[in-house]
Amino acid sequence: MKASLRNDRIALGLLVALLGLVALAFLAPWIAPHDPNAQNISDRLSGPAAKYWLGTDSLGRDLFTRLLFGARLSLSIGIATALFSLVIGTITGALAGYYRGWTDRILTGFIDFFSIFPSLLLAILFSLLFGRGVAGIFLSIGIVAWVQHARLVRAQVMQASEQPYIEAARALGVSNFRILRQHVLPNLWGPILVSVSAQIPSNIMAESFLSFLGLGLQPPHASWGTLASEGSRALRSHPHLLAFPSVALFVVLLASQYLGDWLRDRVSGQGRLGAVD
Amino acid sequence: MLELSLKRLLHSLLVLSLLMMAVFFLVRFAPGGPFDTDRVLPAEVQLQIERRYGLDAPITHQFGRWAWASLSGDLGTSFQHPDRSVSEILSTALPHSLALGGIALLAALLIGVPLGIYSGASRNALWDRWIRLILLSSVSLPGFLVASLLVWLFSIQLSWLPPALWEGPSHWILPAFTLMLRPMALITRLMRGSVMDVLGQDYIRTAHAKGLSRDAVLWRHALRNAWIPCIGLLGPVAAHLLTGSFLVETLFQIPGMGRYFVSAVLNRDYPLVMGTTLVFGLLLVLFNAATELLLAWADPRLRTRSSP
Numbered sequence: 059m060k061a062s063l064r065n066d067r068i069a070l071g072l073l074v075a076l077l078g079l080v081a082l083a084f085l086a087p088w089i090a091p092h093d094p095n096a097q098n099i100s101d102r103l104s105g106p107a108a109k110y111w112l113g114t115d116s117l118g119r120d121l122f123t124r125l126l127f128g129a130r131l132s133l134s135i136g137i138a139t140a141l142f143s144l145v146i147g148t149i150t151g152a153l154a155g156y157y158r159g160w161t162d163r164i165l166t167g168f169i170d171f172f173s174i175f176p177s178l179l180l181a182i183l184f185s186l187l188f189g190r191g192v193a194g195i196f197l198s199i200g201i202v203a204w205v206q207h208a209r210l211v212r213a214q215v216m217q218a219s220e221q222p223y224i225e226a227a228r229a230l231g232v233s234n235f236r237i238l239r240q241h242v243l244p245n246l247w248g249p250i251l252v253s254v255s256a257q258i259p260s261n262i263m264a265e266s267f268l269s270f271l272g273l274g275l276q277p278p279h280a281s282w283g284t285l286a287s288e289g290s291r292a293l294r295s296h297p298h299l300l301a302f303p304s305v306a307l308f309v310v311l312l313a314s315q316y317l318g319d320w321l322r323d324r325v326s327g328q329g330r331l332g333a334v335d
Numbered sequence: 336m337l338e339l340s341l342k343r344l345l346h347s348l349l350v351l352s353l354l355m356m357a358v359f360f361l362v363r364f365a366p367g368g369p370f371d372t373d374r375v376l377p378a379e380v381q382l383q384i385e386r387r388y389g390l391d392a393p394i395t396h397q398f399g400r401w402a403w404a405s406l407s408g409d410l411g412t413s414f415q416h417p418d419r420s421v422s423e424i425l426s427t428a429l430p431h432s433l434a435l436g437g438i439a440l441l442a443a444l445l446i447g448v449p450l451g452i453y454s455g456a457s458r459n460a461l462w463d464r465w466i467r468l469i470l471l472s473s474v475s476l477p478g479f480l481v482a483s484l485l486v487w488l489f490s491i492q493l494s495w496l497p498p499a500l501w502e503g504p505s506h507w508i509l510p511a512f513t514l515m516l517r518p519m520a521l522i523t524r525l526m527r528g529s530v531m532d533v534l535g536q537d538y539i540r541t542a543h544a545k546g547l548s549r550d551a552v553l554w555r556h557a558l559r560n561a562w563i564p565c566i567g568l569l570g571p572v573a574a575h576l577l578t579g580s581f582l583v584e585t586l587f588q589i590p591g592m593g594r595y596f597v598s599a600v601l602n603r604d605y606p607l608v609m610g611t612t613l614v615f616g617l618l619l620v621l622f623n624a625a626t627e628l629l630l631a632w633a634d635p636r637l638r639t640r641s642s643p
Contacts, residue, residue: 068468175615176575176577176578187365267578293491307480311475
């Protein structure tokens with residue numbers, strides 16, 4: 059796996075860029091040149107320059123600093139929602155797929171519900187209930203993403219538990235829980251990892267989409283979506299306010315989707331990109 | 336087959352009505368109401384407003400009333416636009432959205448399908464790598480970046496096209512392009528994979544072996560099977576067009592369903608949220624049923640299968 063990463067120079071470059079961005083986001087409070095909320099009215103709406111690397115917004119706040127803090131928020135929502143899916147979705151998917159019965163009936167009910175409406179529409183409706191704070195957006199996106207992951211795990215577990223070696227284990231008198239934990243799930247880490255890693259970019263995208271429309275995080279919070287939304291109001295005169303956050307978002311999405319596809323190709327052992335999201 | 340589709344359609348409609356019930360309760364239990372103001376209203380004024388809009392009845396009662404009325408096409412009155420009924424708003428907004436979505440879908444198919452065929456059939460590794468990167472980029476581009484770039488370039492810098500509104504063909508180009516980009520990338524990607532898959536199969540080798548030209552093999556033998564998986568993509572594409580329309584209609588100020596939905600959610604305009612959600616759900620259910628029929632027509636192998 060390491061050797062093939064070294065051979066694919068695009069994947070390697072994108073991985074380095076992505077890790078660099080994550081590190082910058084993590085270190086934001088220590089390396090940011092300004093305070094993200096400090097307003098400097100006399101310097102408002104200045105373009106990129108030595109003092110403010112990427113310029114300032116309409117309240118004179120440093121855009122570079124706000125981008126770093128925005129990265130913290132956007133990336134953490136993307137990663138946290140994916141972890142939420144990983145834990146809840148894997149457990150319920152595995153239980154439903156292995157035991158069938160009432161867990162399965164409830165889960166397939168959920169899946170039916172969620173398969174009519176696109177996930178962003180549902181996330182918007184959930185955000186009405188959970189509110190537009192960080193926790194509310196996390197829940198709205200996480201709840202929708204969770205079902206998609208559970209559906210995949212359920213199908214995989216169902217398929218795996220019909221294999222002869224599982225039957226053999228059952229015949230030997232191994233308990234169901236142990237079969238699930240030691241014989242079924244260890245073989246599924248590949249697809250599970252692929253599904254969860256594919257959720258990170260789509261959840262980051264969902265957050266920025268909601269925030270841009272004003273349906274997600276609200277302005278005192280700086281995420282890439284809210285920064286782009288603020289920037290879009292000054293498109294005519296100060297396009298850099300929209301350009302920098304959107305480009306940051308684009309780079310992260312491109313890198314993580316490329317690496318996600320790369321991972322999927324490695325795990326499934328096929329070298330093509332034909333599968334649908 | 337027809338009976339099966341009908342059964343599935345009925346099932347979807349049942350799920351949709353349960354979903355509407357869930358949305359109704361969700362919206363009502365949401366914190367904050369449409370008439371919340373910074374001032375505290377006197378209790379009697381509050382009560383009067385609630386009575387005027389039927390918000391004082393028990394919630395199950397409210398849902399029953401909504402469901403019964405909606406069957407006869409009465410979706411209540413919008414909170415934001417007190418002079419217009421929800422059905423009236425929806426009936427003026429729907430044609431705009433259908434036109435926008437239709438143009439975008441057509442464009443996505445007209446560009447995506449040939450591009451996918453071409454890149455799937457060509458065996459040039461360098462070109463192949465580039466097309467992968469381009470497709471991935473167009474999936475990763477945030478819609479608001481595309482829209483803003485287009486407006487900045489074509490409306491602000493060059494003044495060739497109007498930056499907003501929905502008044503004639505010149506107004507359609509920028510929003511339709513923004514909306515089309517992602518579905519187009521999905522279609523190209525799937526078509527490309529499907530063509531590559533089919534070209535690797537035995538019957539294609541047979542066709543080559545009996546001396547057919549490459550073009551004849553591709554067009555007469557490979558594509559007949561290769562385009563079928565694309566029908567299955569129409570559902571996800573419709574979902575993309577729908578959620579994409581929230582952004583595109585808001586940014587370009589197109590008076591369609593997506594824009595009304597966003598503003599209704601922002602302003603907690605319950606009747607309008609319910610009305611738009613219901614129409615979205617019906618559209619998606621019908622669209623999916625139509626895709627299923629199309630799929631069964633295109634691929635006889637699927638007709639006998641009992642589940643999708």
